[in-house]
Amino acid sequence: MEHKLIAYHEQLLDASERKAVEQWLQQDPAHQGIYDKTIRVWEQSRNPLAYTYYNKERAWDKIRAQIDQAPAVKDRGRMVSLKWWRAAAVAASLAGIVLLFLVWYRSAPPETALGPYTAHLKDNSTVELYANAVLEIDRAFNKKTRTVTLKGDARFDIARNPDKPFIIHNSNAMDVQVLGTSFTIQQRTAFNTVYVHSGKVKATLGNQTVTAVAGQKIVQDNKTRQLQLREIRTPIETVLKTQTIRCNNMRIDSLANILKELYNVDVQFDPAIGSKRITSTYLSYESPEQVMENIALMINATWRKQNDHYIITK
Numbered sequence: 056m057e058h059k060l061i062a063y064h065e066q067l068l069d070a071s072e073r074k075a076v077e078q079w080l081q082q083d084p085a086h087q088g089i090y091d092k093t094i095r096v097w098e099q100s101r102n103p104l105a106y107t108y109y110n111k112e113r114a115w116d117k118i119r120a121q122i123d124q125a126p127a128v129k130d131r132g133r134m135v136s137l138k139w140w141r142a143a144a145v146a147a148s149l150a151g152i153v154l155l156f157l158v159w160y161r162s163a164p165p166e167t168a169l170g171p172y173t174a175h176l177k178d179n180s181t182v183e184l185y186a187n188a189v190l191e192i193d194r195a196f197n198k199k200t201r202t203v204t205l206k207g208d209a210r211f212d213i214a215r216n217p218d219k220p221f222i223i224h225n226s227n228a229m230d231v232q233v234l235g236t237s238f239t240i241q242q243r244t245a246f247n248t249v250y251v252h253s254g255k256v257k258a259t260l261g262n263q264t265v266t267a268v269a270g271q272k273i274v275q276d277n278k279t280r281q282l283q284l285r286e287i288r289t290p291i292e293t294v295l296k297t298q299t300i301r302c303n304n305m306r307i308d309s310l311a312n313i314l315k316e317l318y319n320v321d322v323q324f325d326p327a328i329g330s331k332r333i334t335s336t337y338l339s340y341e342s343p344e345q346v347m348e349n350i351a352l353m354i355n356a357t358w359r360k361q362n363d364h365y366i367i368t369k
Contacts, residue, residue, distance in 0.1 A: 060093045061336045065301070068334055171298075176201075179214040180221065185298055186340065205240060208340075210296065212237045213254075229260045229275045229282070239295045241339075245363075246319045247275040250287065250295055258282060274319050289316045300337040307331050307350070307367075314365075318343045324367040328356060 062068050063076045080086050174182045174190060178197045184190055188207030196202060197219065204224040213221045215235020223231040225240065229247055236254025241247070249256055250272045257266045258273045265282045267273045274283045289312040294300050300317070302310055308329035311322035320343055331354050337346050347365050351358040358367045 059335070060090050062302075062334050064094050065336065072334065178216065178219070178221075181212045183210040185209060206242070208239070208241050208298075210237070210239045229258055232257045232259070241295070241317075243318075245277055247277065248319060249273040250291075252292060272316075287316060289313055291316045294339060298339040300339065302333050302335045302337075304332045304334055307333060307354070310350070314343065314346060319363075321364045322367070323364060325369055328354065328367055328369065 059068075059072070059076060063073060068076065080090060171186065172184050174184060176182065176192070176196070178201055180201070182190060182203075185208040188205065188209050190209065191204040191206075193200075193202035193204075199219065201216070201219050201221040202224070203222070206225075211221075211223070211233075213233050213235050217234050221233050221235075223240070225231065225242060225247060231238075231240065231249055233254065233256050236256055237252040238254075238256050239250045239252070241250070249258055249267065251267045251269050253269050255266060255268050256273065257264060258275070260275060260280065260282050263282045265273050265284050267284055270287055272285050272287050274285055275281070276283065291313055294313060294317060300310070300313055306329065307324060310333060311324065311329075314320070314322050317339060333350060333353055335349060335353065337349070343365060344360070347358045347360075347367065350356070351367060356367050356369050358365060360366075
């Protein structure tokens, strides 16, 4: 139901669907409370910062100064961890901040950063960290190499420097190396994926090496530990950047193509279903099962999973 309420708020429903939602809102005063809470959570999930601070610009300036001067962390050897919830606490202390609001609607483990947040690195590269992402910066960053470790999802826009390759260690052993390019890394239970927006990206896993250019993606199958090079046949850069799939009277077959690119799975359906249209909103971190369940519910169909195939039938 929350997908329908969000679509109503975003003015994506047709006249009959809007009327149905409005009738539902009038049926019970509690329904209005459900609607208000759903929209509040939805708006907070799109907030450009996970936290709201008093005098936050001054706070982040002091954080960046501290990062540049930070000593090595003894128990992590050469790695310095940049975890934004700790950085926020340091900022609060340094700037004399007395008010801190947690506005992200999901609870996160203590060692996990809350996003989204755009990090500006000292080499002029930028990293847009999405929800629950953690970025660790090597102590020797920007000396001989530019090395970081990423847990979670992020978009990288790397400043070109042929003398200092930019290296990203991922949580599932795949390393990504570039000189100057833009790309998005998405890490999931079944697959890790690197979507290349511009330039060239090289990924390494054990003795496997795969190089991709703009319009291609590198997929790591976490079951087989294999790297694959695939063409991006359905443009999804907007979906990756916003972390949202917005369906405004979208055909099911068009939505299926987006889901194939985003989840690296196959979506099959009866021919009659493909032409049906749907209006809804999905967040990229929702599981394929959650999305399939919602699609089936909205078109009065059923679905099942068979290996990496999702099948929707009437």
